[in-house]
Structure formats: structure tokens, C-alpha cells
Amino acid sequence: MLLQVKDSGELVKILEIKELLDPNSNIVHGREQQGEEEQPPDTFKKENLVFPSGEVLPRCWLDADYRHDKG
Template identity: 85%
Template sequence: MLLQIKDSDKLVKILEIQELLDPNSNVVQGREQKGEEEQPPDSFKKENLVFPSGEVLPRCWLDADYRKDNG
């Protein structure tokens, strides 16, 4: 899966989808996409990633308590 770093045009290939879906994990392992050469794995904060369309990640991927009432 490809995600984009907020406020940039840089794409990141997510290595472990389960890590992305886990709301208890604040970071994911990925490879920044730069040309044809594969980049080394790096850590990316989920809060800094969006879908390539610019849409934010679902809250249930970011917040383990997303079902609790915030009021």
C-alpha cells in the first residue's frame, strides 16, 4: 500500500499492513519511493501520513479508544 507524507509529494510503501491497521502503534515501517532504486526501510509516524488523494487515515487506525465518547 502506498501512502503520502503530509504536505509533500513523497510516497511511502508500507511494509506491514497489520502495523498500519493497529491503533496501538504510532509508527509504521515503510520505504520512501524515490525513482527506481528501492530505499532502505524507515519508520514513519502515522500522524504524518495520508492517502495519496490527501484524505486522512481512518481514526480507528490511529486511536485505540476511537469508540469512546469524547464528550
């Protein structure tokens, strides 16, 4: 799955989808997609990632307590 870094617009290939879906994890491991050579794995904060369309990640991927109203 490809996501985008909010600030830079760089694309990131997510290495472990389970990590992305886990609301108890605030980071994911991925590889920046730059040029034709594969980049080394790196960690990315989920809060800094969006879908390539610009849409934010689902709250249930970011917040383990998403079912409780905080308002």
C-alpha cells in the same frame, strides 16, 4: 499499500499492513518511493501520513480508544 507524507508529498510503501491497522502503534515501517532504486526501510509516524488522494487515515487506525466519544 502506498501512503503519502503530508508535508513533503513523498510516497511511502507500507511494509506491514498489520502495523498500519494497529491503533496501538503510532509508527509504521515503510520505504520512500524515490526513483527506480529501492530505498532502505524507515519509520514514519502515522499522524504524518495520508492516502495519496489527500484523505486522512481512518481514526480506528490511529486511536485505540476511538469508540469512546471525547466530546
